[in-house]
Amino acid sequence: MTVKYIDLRSDTVTLPTKEMREAIYNAQVGDDVYGEDPTVNRLEEMAAEIMGKEAALFVTSGTQGNQISVMTHTQPGDEIILEEKCHIITYEVGGIGRLAGVQAKLIRGKNGIMDPSDIEAAIRGEDIHFPKTKLICLENTHNRAGGTVIPMDILKRTYEVAKKHKIPIHMDGARIFNAATYLNQPVKEIAKYADSIMFCLSKGLCAPVGSLIVGSKDFIARARKFRKMLGGGMRQAGFLAAAGIIALEKMTSRLREDHENARLLAEGLSEIPGIAIDMDTVQTNIVICDISGLKLTASEFAAKLYEKGIRVNGGNSSVVRFVTHYWIKRDDIEAAIEAVKSLCKA
Numbered sequence: 478m479t480v481k482y483i484d485l486r487s488d489t490v491t492l493p494t495k496e497m498r499e500a501i502y503n504a505q506v507g508d509d510v511y512g513e514d515p516t517v518n519r520l521e522e523m524a525a526e527i528m529g530k531e532a533a534l535f536v537t538s539g540t541q542g543n544q545i546s547v548m549t550h551t552q553p554g555d556e557i558i559l560e561e562k563c564h565i566i567t568y569e570v571g572g573i574g575r576l577a578g579v580q581a582k583l584i585r586g587k588n589g590i591m592d593p594s595d596i597e598a599a600i601r602g603e604d605i606h607f608p609k610t611k612l613i614c615l616e617n618t619h620n621r622a623g624g625t626v627i628p629m630d631i632l633k634r635t636y637e638v639a640k641k642h643k644i645p646i647h648m649d650g651a652r653i654f655n656a657a658t659y660l661n662q663p664v665k666e667i668a669k670y671a672d673s674i675m676f677c678l679s680k681g682l683c684a685p686v687g688s689l690i691v692g693s694k695d696f697i698a699r700a701r702k703f704r705k706m707l708g709g710g711m712r713q714a715g716f717l718a719a720a721g722i723i724a725l726e727k728m729t730s731r732l733r734e735d736h737e738n739a740r741l742l743a744e745g746l747s748e749i750p751g752i753a754i755d756m757d758t759v760q761t762n763i764v765i766c767d768i769s770g771l772k773l774t775a776s777e778f779a780a781k782l783y784e785k786g787i788r789v790n791g792g793n794s795s796v797v798r799f800v801t802h803y804w805i806k807r808d809d810i811e812a813a814i815e816a817v818k819s820l821c822k823a
């Protein structure tokens with residue numbers, strides 16, 4: 478017997494759609510390490526076109542895409558600038574130290590967004606003691622800050638700072654289509670303020686596996702070699718790319734629905750005593766709740782909610798995260814709010 482849960486832990490739990498499963502079954506494939514998989518080639522061409530860049534590379538995961546990008550932009554011993562709570566720092570197993578051999582210069586953002594003047598102040602000048610600042614990493618939308626979007630004026634100013642100092646920008650755009658939806662802009666308009674971008678097919682876009690990195694032809698050629706080094710040369714990867722093509726064709730224009738559901742959820746939850754939500758950060762498909770007003774840890778809260786058929790992410794802190802996605806409907810949101818209400822009453 479399968480029990481059906483309302484799974485709000487992450488948009489990574491999204492299963493592929495029927496259309497994706499059919500595309501996977503019917504995909505034409507070849508050896509991608511030889512450059513001979515027509516479906517991977519098509520996905521990479523589409524991705525480059527959508528992002529307004531010269532070339533793209535299909536990678537196994539967002540983490541692999543970020544790590545390859547950092548390796549491609551830097552040399553061991555360089556320094557890179559990142560926001561202190563970004564995914565690369567928090568959730569990528571220390572890869573930038575181990576794989577790229579770079580040092581991190583962390584900046585505290587406001588809701589995950591770094592002030593361009595703080596970035597400029599962190600860039601190293603010439604001194605015998607100093608490493609070279611070789612990269613600025615941005616995260617859009619910002620995961621731990623609750624899916625917040627970098628405002629266009631801040632993005633432009635950051636880009637100007639980067640150009641002035643001749644330092645490239647890598648954007649961790651795992652959810653860049655959520656950012657584009659929020660800003661009501663074609664994704665190209667965001668991508669043009671970064672030299673390389675990683676984005677995920679496997680989150681809100683529902684593909685089972687995979688991410689892409691985009692950038693200049695030269696950047697992608699060098700990145701391809703690092704992908705091989707990390708074991709990401711995937712042979713008949715067209716079966717995965719086939720779902721990715723559907724993700725790009727069909728799934729990017731419906732994200733607004735997830736954002737509306739997240740807002741509805743946040744409004745409902747914020748009325749419950751003991752739960753605090755900073756509504757300014759509820760911009761896309763993530764809702765971060767501070768439950769320190771309840772006498773429960775986040776993992777106890779998550780366990781109790783699980784008994785009521787709702788799955789959420791909670792750790793040792795008092796922060797619980799809810800994420801909306803394709804498989805979550807309005808009814809599920811109402812059910813989740815009711816479940817939290819009854820849990821808090823008990």
Ligand SMILES: *Cc1c(COP(=O)(O)O)cnc(C)c1O
Binds near residue numbers: 541616688
């Ligand atoms: C999910 C995510 C990634 C990549 O995650 P994978 O699980 O490795 O695909 C990278 N950056 C951000 C901001 C993310 O949310």
